[in-house]
Amino acid sequence: MTNAERAMVLLLDGEGDPGEHAAVDPGAHGSSEGFILANGQYDEYPNEDAVAIGEAFRIVDHIVSEGSWPADARWVSDR
Numbered sequence: 001m002t003n004a005e006r007a008m009v010l011l012l013d014g015e016g017d018p019g020e021h022a023a024v025d026p027g028a029h030g031s032s033e034g035f036i037l038a039n040g041q042y043d044e045y046p047n048e049d050a051v052a053i054g055e056a057f058r059i060v061d062h063i064v065s066e067g068s069w070p071a072d073a074r075w076v077s078d079r
Helices: 053-066
Strands: 020-022 031-036 042-046 075-077
Touching: 020 053
Parallel strands: none
Antiparallel strands: 020 075, 031 042
């Protein structure tokens, strides 16, 4: 999901799976708002849990084409 500047990139194994998410900088400060979910919920996420939109596209492209996270992408397991 995205707010057009940053994106929360999640990789899930199925419904109910907490999954894994990309993290640009585990020590980043602040948060970004404007993430609107399909159910209309308006969310805000810590910047350590979201990546710049260009990085999000690169990560998603790699996951779709290769089936795994890019080797240089930081990610966190939420399982």
